[in-house]
Amino acid sequence: MKILFIHQNFPGQFKHLAVELARQGHEVKALTLRVKERTRWNGVDILPYALQKRSEQRTHPWVLDLDSKVTRAESCYRAARMLRDQGYAPDVIIAHHGWGEAMFLRDVWPAARMGLYCELYHLTDYPHAGFDPEFPVPDQMDAEIRIRLKNLNNHLHFEAAQAGISPTHFQADTFPQPFRDKITVVHDGINTDMLQRRDDVRFEIEGGPVLTREDEVVTFVNRNLEPYRGYHVFMRALPRLLRERPHAQVVVVGGDGVSYGARPPKGQTWKQIYIDEVRDRIPDADWARVHFLGRIPYDRFVRLLQVGRVHLYLTYPFVLSWSLFESMSCEAAIVASATAPVQEALTHDVTARLVDFFDGDALVDQAIDLLEDSAARDRLGRAARAHVRDTYDLRRHCLPRQLKWVSDLAQMSV
Known part of the structure; x- marks a missing residue:
């Protein structure tokens, strides 16, 4: 089978x-902006495309989001036409x-079956919008219109696709009928065989201590340090945590x-804004025990x-x-926000301690306990x-179900 990602x-x-499909003998290709030259990765033929230059x-301003998506869509469409003209048909x-x-890929290959990775449909009601009162929108009606227009991208894809896959019920349930059905x-999958507790692990901090499981280590991890992931709540709780x-x-x-x-004010970062807010309440000796590592290689992240x-772990009602x-796979003792997506994965006092997202004192209380x-x-x-092993394990549960989804998709009528 010819499969295009x-x-x-x-x-x-x-x-x-993608790797498993290639390993099974399928012809797997991918179109992406990530690479500049054609390359091969774990059996997958990775083909670059570049954004089209525009006058x-x-x-x-209400359709800037759609404009950027159409720009990508046109560029991918033109790359797909070149593939088609070379005889390729997924x-x-x-x-x-x-x-x-x-x-626009249905226009290039009308006979292909299309499956969508359904990350999120943007909703305008609480708590999907207006969750954090600290960041109110200037005009609620305008904001709702912008969000509705943002979903045009979803609807244009729904018309072309036969099926979808979503990693959590929270995310899938944001999508409207009839596409929700x-x-x-199926979750993306967690490699629990690699991600497991190790009592002999050591984690070196450049210019700082070498940490082991004998040390009292508290971790906070996000792709970016920002309010959507509760960074402001964490930072405001930090002085008390360090003190106690x-x-x-x-x-x-x-x-x-x-x-x-939202982006921070021009020329600033959310990271520094909240450091500046709390720094004068943290003595230098305590601040020396706080280590901002930025982004780190995955092997170091696992050791951490x-x-x-x-x-x-804190998050708005959003993607986990x-x-x-x-x-969880590493047997962490977790204190997390009791927001809907978290409650799908964790149960209070069974697999974690859950607290109100905005309650920094409760976060510290549970961490100390x-x-x-x-x-x-x-x-x-x-x-x-x-x-995690019973529900989200990559090899035992998620990957077999993903492969079945692909197989079922291939049998659907166009």
Whole structure:
């Protein structure tokens, strides 16, 4: 079978599925912006495409998001036409359509079956919008119109696709009928055989301490340090946590950019804004126990999760981070926000301690309780890992179900 993946940052969420399909003997290709030259990766033929140059034109601010997606879609479409003219015709197209790339591929290959990675449909009601009162929108009606227009990309893809796949029920349930009935819920998958507790692990911090499981390590991890992932709540809780746990080492992983939500004021970063807000309440000796690592290689990231005693995770009602499931697999004792997507994966006092997203004191209370109670840490950590293995394990559950989804997709009528 000929299978074409579409993802601007390939492999992204397809890193296991694409490789396994190639290993099974399928002809697997990928179109992506990520590479500049054609390359081969784990049996996958990766083909670059470049954004088309455009003349300057005025665009209504409400459709800037759609404009950027159509720009990607046109560029991917032209690359697809070149492939078609060379004789290539995929049986199945699997696309993360969030950036618009696959919008016109039905015009190129009308006989291909298309499956969409359904990350999120943008909703205008609470708590999907207006969750954090600290960041109100200037005009609620305008904001709702912008969100509705943002979903044009979803609807244009729904018309072309036969099926969808979504990693969690929370995400799938944001999509409207009738397309919701076409979405299969299967997580991307966690490699629990690699991600597991190691008592002999050591984690070196450049210019700082070498941490082991004998140390009191608290971890906080995001792709980027921003309010959507509760960075502001975490930072405001930090002075008390450091004060009451004088031996704790707090390790923070995440970039300075913005993955989701509003951007900070021009020339600033959310990271520094909240450091500046709390820094005068943290003595220098305590601040020396806070380690901002930025983004780190994956092997170091795994060692960090393995060395941590308590892992803090906060998020708006939004897409769950892989890091949450990875920390569960490493038997972390987790304190997390009791928001809907988290509650799908974690149960209070069974696999984690859950607190109100905005309650920094509750976050510290639960972290301190777990730091002081090794039996509770071990109980929650073992239960968290067991739940990941039973529900989100890559080889035992997720990848076989993803492969069945592809097989079923290939049999659907166009």
